[in-house]
Amino acid sequence: xxxxxxxxxxxxxxxxxxxxxxxxxxxxxxxxxxxxxxxxxxxxxxxxxxxxxxxxxxxxxxxxxxxxxxxxxxxxxxxxxxxxxxxxxxxxxxxxxxxxxxxxxxxxxxxxxxxxxxxxxxxxxxxxxxxxxxxxxxxxxxxxxxxxxxxxxxxxxxxxxxxxxxxxxxxxxxxxxxxxxxxxxxxxxxxxxxxxxxxxxxxxxxxxxxxxxxxxxxxxxxxxxxxxxxxxxxxxxxxxxxxxxxxxxxxxxxxxxxxxxxxxxxxxxxxxxxxxxxxxxxxxxxxxxxxxxxxxxxxxxxx
Amino acid sequence: xxxxxxxxxxxxxxxxxxxxxxxxxxxxxxxxxxxxxxxxxxxxxxxxxxxxxxxxxxxxxxxxxxxxxxxxxxxxxxxxxxxxxxxxxxxxxxxxxxxxxxxxxxxxxxxxxxxxxxxxxxxxxxxxxxxxxxxxxxxxxxxxxxxxxxxxxxxxxxxxxxxxxxxxxxxxxxxxxxxxxxxxxxxxxxxxxxxxxxxxxxxxxxxxxxxxxxxxxxxxxxxxxxxxxxxxxxxxxxxxxxxxxxxxxxxxxxxxxxxxxxxxxxxxxxxxxxxxxxxxxxxxxxxxxxxxxxxxxxxxxxx
Numbered sequence: 381x382x383x384x385x386x387x388x389x390x391x392x393x394x395x396x397x398x399x400x401x402x403x404x405x406x407x408x409x410x411x412x413x414x415x416x417x418x419x420x421x422x423x424x425x426x427x428x429x430x431x432x433x434x435x436x437x438x439x440x441x442x443x444x445x446x447x448x449x450x451x452x453x454x455x456x457x458x459x460x461x462x463x464x465x466x467x468x469x470x471x472x473x474x475x476x477x478x479x480x481x482x483x484x485x486x487x488x489x490x491x492x493x494x495x496x497x498x499x500x501x502x503x504x505x506x507x508x509x510x511x512x513x514x515x516x517x518x519x520x521x522x523x524x525x526x527x528x529x530x531x532x533x534x535x536x537x538x539x540x541x542x543x544x545x546x547x548x549x550x551x552x553x554x555x556x557x558x559x560x561x562x563x564x565x566x567x568x569x570x571x572x573x574x575x576x577x578x579x580x581x582x583x584x585x586x587x588x589x590x591x592x593x594x595x596x597x598x599x600x601x602x603x604x605x606x607x608x609x610x611x612x613x614x615x616x617x618x619x620x621x622x623x624x625x626x627x628x629x630x631x632x633x634x635x636x637x638x639x640x641x642x643x644x645x646x647x648x649x650x651x652x653x654x655x656x657x658x659x660x661x662x663x664x665x666x667x668x669x670x671x672x673x674x675x676x677x678x679x680x681x682x683x
Numbered sequence: 684x685x686x687x688x689x690x691x692x693x694x695x696x697x698x699x700x701x702x703x704x705x706x707x708x709x710x711x712x713x714x715x716x717x718x719x720x721x722x723x724x725x726x727x728x729x730x731x732x733x734x735x736x737x738x739x740x741x742x743x744x745x746x747x748x749x750x751x752x753x754x755x756x757x758x759x760x761x762x763x764x765x766x767x768x769x770x771x772x773x774x775x776x777x778x779x780x781x782x783x784x785x786x787x788x789x790x791x792x793x794x795x796x797x798x799x800x801x802x803x804x805x806x807x808x809x810x811x812x813x814x815x816x817x818x819x820x821x822x823x824x825x826x827x828x829x830x831x832x833x834x835x836x837x838x839x840x841x842x843x844x845x846x847x848x849x850x851x852x853x854x855x856x857x858x859x860x861x862x863x864x865x866x867x868x869x870x871x872x873x874x875x876x877x878x879x880x881x882x883x884x885x886x887x888x889x890x891x892x893x894x895x896x897x898x899x900x901x902x903x904x905x906x907x908x909x910x911x912x913x914x915x916x917x918x919x920x921x922x923x924x925x926x927x928x929x930x931x932x933x934x935x936x937x938x939x940x941x942x943x944x945x946x947x948x949x950x951x952x953x954x955x956x957x958x959x960x961x962x963x964x965x966x967x968x969x970x971x972x973x974x975x976x977x978x979x980x981x982x983x984x985x986x
Contacts, residue, residue: 519840523833526828526830534825
């Protein structure tokens, strides 16, 4: 029996993992510190309330579930703050506690979420797990990378099978309203102006449901180490915003150049996805058009 | 006024830092969780008792001292255990707490102890801060490296000046009796056999008082980032042990090959010390002969 403990289960990615995990035959124990009303009812999913920032609660939870698999997605993610917040330190500690508790009950396989912010930025080539050096430019990227370094060493020592899915850019239902795709979509659906930067940055976007599906495929594989979770295709932010404009039918409301471009961010940030594609054997279900169509449809219902 | 908080002040390196810091004009606040009887009385040194594994005690300590400088040497160091112990995780957390508390009171300059175990092992070339990739093979090395990655990012963000002294091999007074130089010296001084491995491994040894002096010079400089703290000279363990044998006058008691060589350790581990020498402007006071003479003399008095 495969029994998975899923952290961040009410989060942007986690909520899409529930069904994907159940579909692959996992008994799913979904953790959230939130009230029950934010929890989706899915067959074969048991909800567990716990604060994984609390060491005692974490150990009690893991000892009660005794999972064979751990999919650890929970992290501090408040837009505008997560890049620099010392909350990142607390999530590093939380991950270490989870990992020790998991090893303590004989857990076998762990997958956790990393980030493209672990890589050195500045080179326009696709980020490669083996070739691009880790050199995080932000506290968020540094803490994620530190967590990865410790996970790798601890897993090797304790003979846990471990992988680390590096997230790039994502969008979809339930995205925080202040983030790019959600913010533009909501403004246009309301008939309000969408103020944007010039949008020349090239990014790698993947639909949230696909991100979740990729994490679940990675968990269900035996692939170890860092694996980029992305589309492998670069697109400018301008193209993404223009697509939303066309699909909503209000391209006139978009104001490119109304906001300054953020400083210190790389021009191009795209993933080399050969490990995900060839070793995990995973491919996205939704391209950018299909993903945006679904996202806009969801926001129509949610507004 | 330069006011330094020194952690690990009763430790192998820390105890040699007290006078070196005072000599450079620092008001020294030396921290230890141990009883007062392990503390050396040095002019301009104020002893503070605190457990820096405790977050509340750490913040209270730093707020009470309000240091301008932080020299953080405390870490888990029980021989035979520190390579694999999850105590390493607790010391990562401790370092993060210290750092946040230090930034909170307006601290300016921090230096902490890293390790040659952060580097990729296997290449016989001297380990270079800029050229040798970090790829720790042990949990200890991984945790030290993780701490360094987070220190760098946090210091850059908070505009703290920060350096990271990477230790190689050291010996001297107060060394733990189970470690190589201490163990062989004690055995020979007692007229007992010293059982050793073949001793073919090449290592970079620095006398503990020199290690402390290098850390203090680094703290007192403006050099940032990783800096190897070592002699830059390789010597086989066999040569070190033979020197001890000659100096004590009992080479006959040494049994090379009586113990198996430890597995998974690199053949050569020597530092490139150009940053320490050229940027910090530091040079060792004791070569291997002078350091061993002093060490043996100290053990004669201590046994």
